[in-house]
Amino acid sequence: MVARKNNSRKQVRQSGYETGFHTGWRDGACEAVSGLLPPPEQTPVPLRLLYIPQGFEAIDAGLIEALQARVTELHVGSAEQLAEQAAAISPDIVLVMNGLHTFPANHLEQISAVRQQGIRTAVWFVDDPYMTEKTAIAALHYDVVLTHELGTLELYRSIGCTNVHYLPLAVHTGLYRPQRTDSAFASDVCFIGQGFWNRIGILDDISEQLLAKRRKIFLSGGLWERLSAYKRL
Structure with a gap:
């Protein structure tokens, strides 16, 4: 009985050692690879930008952090008060993230009001190609259309959008990084x-x-x- 218990303890220790070794190797390798990634250039451009988030924290947090390093003046607004905030801030451009799902029913009316003030507007569609029946209608209300889907560039151009660009989403490395978990x-x-x-x-x-x-x-x-x-x- 004693010998059996000792063997059981040895097996548990060995299993724990192997698990710990592989976990430590993985964590160390992930951190080493992360350290090889060069930091992005952070030279800000002279621009006053009003950013309207969609409300998805994982995307918005990363983009806000990036914009803070890339433009000289960043304001984060809300979709509900977009036109009012644009009138008060007078940004060089308003950047709307996606403009879908969480945005109010009068969103496109607010975009038109902003453009009437002489303020340029841009939208970044990040649900293409799954929501094109809605984005194709909304796209015509903006001065600039950005999409993360290369295959929809011609779609927007074909309906009359003259300033369309491919801009894929990146990753928020401060949030999505190797972490030790249970x-x-x-x-x-x-x-x-x-x-x-x-x-x-x-x-x-x-x-x-x-x-x-x-x-x-x-x-x-x-x-x-x-x-x-x-x-x-």
């Missing part, structure tokens, strides 16, 4: 986002292989119940 959050495959049909197709193609290899899968977001093997993942 082992309960560990997974072999992690996918964060909405279960759009193209993503469903990708995961459907590999789900049986992942299940066969007993991989731990973590899905965060909505619509993942569309997966063929959803209840087994």
Whole structure:
């Protein structure tokens, strides 16, 4: 009995050692790779900019931090008081993040009012190509259209937008970085986002292989119940 207990303790210690070693190796490797990334150039341009966030903290926080380093004067407003704030601040340009979902029903009316004051407006669409039935209508109300989807540039140009640019989203490295967490959050495959049909197709193609290899899968977001093997993942 004593020998069996000793063997059990040795196995637990060995398992703990191996887990700790692999966790430490991963954390150290992630930090080392992060340290290799060169810091971005932070030369501010002379611009007074009014930024209207959408309300998604992960995106807004990173963009606000970046803009603070890139323009000489940044103001963060609200979609509800956009026209009023623009009149008070007189920015060189108003930048609207997405202009969808959380924005008031009179948002485009406010954009028109801002333009009537002689203030340039820009929108950055970051849900393309999934919301183009709405963005194609809204785009014509802005002076500048930015999109993170290269494939929609011609769409906006074809409906009469003359100042359209491709601008992909980057990552907020202050938020999305290697961090030590509880082992309960560990997974072999992690996918964060909405279960759009193209993503469903990708995961459907590999789900049986992942299940066969007993991989731990973590899905965060909505619509993942569309997966063929959803209840087994």
